[in-house]
Amino acid sequence: MRNLNRTAAAALLLAAAVFSAAAQSGDQTVSAVNRIDWLQKTVTSTLTLDARAAGIILPDGREAVSRKMTASIPELAGRPVFSLPVDSATTLGDAVRDGSVTLAQILRFLDEGEKTAPWFSPDLETCTMTSTVRLTDLQRMFIRHQNVWQPRRPLERVPTRTYSGIVIDARGQLPVHGEFTTDRLSPSLFPKIWDTGMTLAYERNMVEPETAAQNGILAYAAGPEDETCGERTGPDPLYIRAAGVYGIHRTDPVIARRDYLRIFCDEGNLELLKQGKVVILCDREMLQTELTPRVPDNSFYFLRRGIERRLAETGVDGVGFSDRRQGITLTIYGIRFVADSPQILPEEENRIRQIASALASAAADTRFLVEGHTASVGRPAGERTLSHQRAEEIARRLEEAGIARERITTDGYGGTRPVAGNGTEEGRAQNRRVEITVLLPE
Numbered sequence: 001m002r003n004l005n006r007t008a009a010a011a012l013l014l015a016a017a018v019f020s021a022a023a024q025s026g027d028q029t030v031s032a033v034n035r036i037d038w039l040q041k042t043v044t045s046t047l048t049l050d051a052r053a054a055g056i057i058l059p060d061g062r063e064a065v066s067r068k069m070t071a072s073i074p075e076l077a078g079r080p081v082f083s084l085p086v087d088s089a090t091t092l093g094d095a096v097r098d099g100s101v102t103l104a105q106i107l108r109f110l111d112e113g114e115k116t117a118p119w120f121s122p123d124l125e126t127c128t129m130t131s132t133v134r135l136t137d138l139q140r141m142f143i144r145h146q147n148v149w150q151p152r153r154p155l156e157r158v159p160t161r162t163y164s165g166i167v168i169d170a171r172g173q174l175p176v177h178g179e180f181t182t183d184r185l186s187p188s189l190f191p192k193i194w195d196t197g198m199t200l201a202y203e204r205n206m207v208e209p210e211t212a213a214q215n216g217i218l219a220y221a222a223g224p225e226d227e228t229c230g231e232r233t234g235p236d237p238l239y240i241r242a243a244g245v246y247g248i249h250r251t252d253p254v255i256a257r258r259d260y261l262r263i264f265c266d267e268g269n270l271e272l273l274k275q276g277k278v279v280i281l282c283d284r285e286m287l288q289t290e291l292t293p294r295v296p297d298n299s300f301y302f303l304r305r306g307i308e309r310r311l312a313e314t315g316v317d318g319v320g321f322s323d324r325r326q327g328i329t330l331t332i333y334g335i336r337f338v339a340d341s342p343q344i345l346p347e348e349e350n351r352i353r354q355i356a357s358a359l360a361s362a363a364a365d366t367r368f369l370v371e372g373h374t375a376s377v378g379r380p381a382g383e384r385t386l387s388h389q390r391a392e393e394i395a396r397r398l399e400e401a402g403i404a405r406e407r408i409t410t411d412g413y414g415g416t417r418p419v420a421g422n423g424t425e426e427g428r429a430q431n432r433r434v435e436i437t438v439l440l441p442e
Contacts, residue, residue: 029054030069032076034291036084038187038220038282039228041135043084043291045077049118049127065118065127073110073131080291081110081133085188086142088247094322101141109138136216139189142204143213148274149205151264158261162268165233165277167224168193170242170253172283177246177254178416185242185282187220188251193278195260196243207276218278220287229279237279238262238269253280303362303438304328310358316351326369327440330355334429335390342389344397352394355436356401362438368408369437370395375428376415388412394434 032047047069051057056064082093086100095101113133120127170185177194193202207217221229224239240262244254263269272278304321307330311319320331332355336345344352359368372387372394391410399405420427 030072030076032072034077034080036080036289036291038135038287039222039226041216042132043077043081043135044130044132045073045080045113046128046130047072047076050125051127052125062118066129069118069127069129070115073113074107077110077113077131077133078106081106081138083291084138085186085249085251087188087190088192088249088251091249092138095142105141109133109141112137135189136214139216140213142190143209145205145209148208149203150270151200151206154261154264156261157265158258160262160266160269162266163234163236163238163272165237165279166240166263166269166272167229167233167237167279167281168240168242168253168255169224169281170245171223171281174242174254175244176250177244179413183245183250184286185245185253185280186250186286187280187282188249190217191251191253191280192247194246194252194254195257196254197257198246199257199260201255201260201263202273202278206273208274211274211276215276217276218280220282221279222284222287223281229281232279233277303366306361307358307438310361311354314354314358316354316358318351319355327438329435329437330359332394332434332436335432335434337390337393337432340386342386342393344393352397353401356397356403359398359436359438360401360403362403366407367439368395368398368403369439370398370408370410371435371437372410372412373417373431373433373435374415375431376418376422380414380416383414384412384416385414386412387414391434394436398436 030047030049032045034043034045036043049056049065049069051065054065054068056068082091082096084092086092086095092101092106096103096106110131110133113131115131116129118127118129173182173184175181176183177196177198190204192200195201202217204212204217219228219232221232223229229237238259240255240259242253243256246252246254263273307328308321318333318335320333322329322331332351335352336348337343338345370391372389372391374383374387374390376383388411391412395405395408395410398408415422415431418427418431419433420430422428422431
């Protein structure tokens, strides 16, 4: 596993270098507008070259234009594609880092996009071309299961019948499960569906692998009248109104327990899941949008590498790293506080001091988000307050290490975002954690 992590980290550093080199070679003469269309399942990059700034005389320099614009695709299309959400907690960049897919696969995916011939403006000052990649080709890289996973059938029963498909309406603002806020659902390559008790209702391994590889595990539509909706779910679908959304990226619809049972209490409806006859209705502006993500640059990956090295040299353990939409997150697991208190136990002091010192090596304008989490013991209000107090305590230690307090934001989530079950001491220890995110610049 350690070798795999090293290989994947090296791949992401290489990716950053590839994109950085592409940007330098482009000399800012090529720009792009990248749009994702979840209805058509495409990402289209419209590239425009400033011929005068590039020193190319048109129309004689057509071949040079084509070469230059094609060479710019890894930088101008690659960065947005790396930011695409694979699921509720993972981006494509994360997937490369953890070895789920390789950098070579992604570069090949970009290179094999459908490209138009360059066309020139009437004054021959600019040249434009498009490159379009298909999300189904990207999804196919992740379909590896050979057998369909069949979840355990519930003991509860409700009246139901067999439908022709399943439509989940997740349009509009919805409650975010486990948080005191609302948000809109965002599409992803592999969303999951949960019930309000967080029982998993649908995920990619529940779909026949041939179907998932060819058509994806579900389709998105802007409304029930969309042609895609009828084609995917037939004339008599089970219509479900989403009760909420879930996940870091807000990609997973949450449905009522009764609606979950209407699916799982009928064998024919379970077959619909295997065939991927599922459509999620989503706000159109979320389905067709420009990709303008905040993406780590080369220096950001080297910052992560430097922090990891410093912690390894000092022997700090119980720390994990992950890349999230906001930036690089360092998770301190099993952190030991005085019971029901934000006070850190004496034996924990050195670990916290070393972590704070490593983070203080970041640039002076770097901002941090400190989030506290507790195990769930049935006192949600108290747990949330305590987790925030503990985040504040860690923020104070960062300040002592030299990080200005105005660069640090804190929050607490209590036991609403568990990473393990609370039925064992080991699971509760994993849930008692603090996450420190080194935030990407705005």
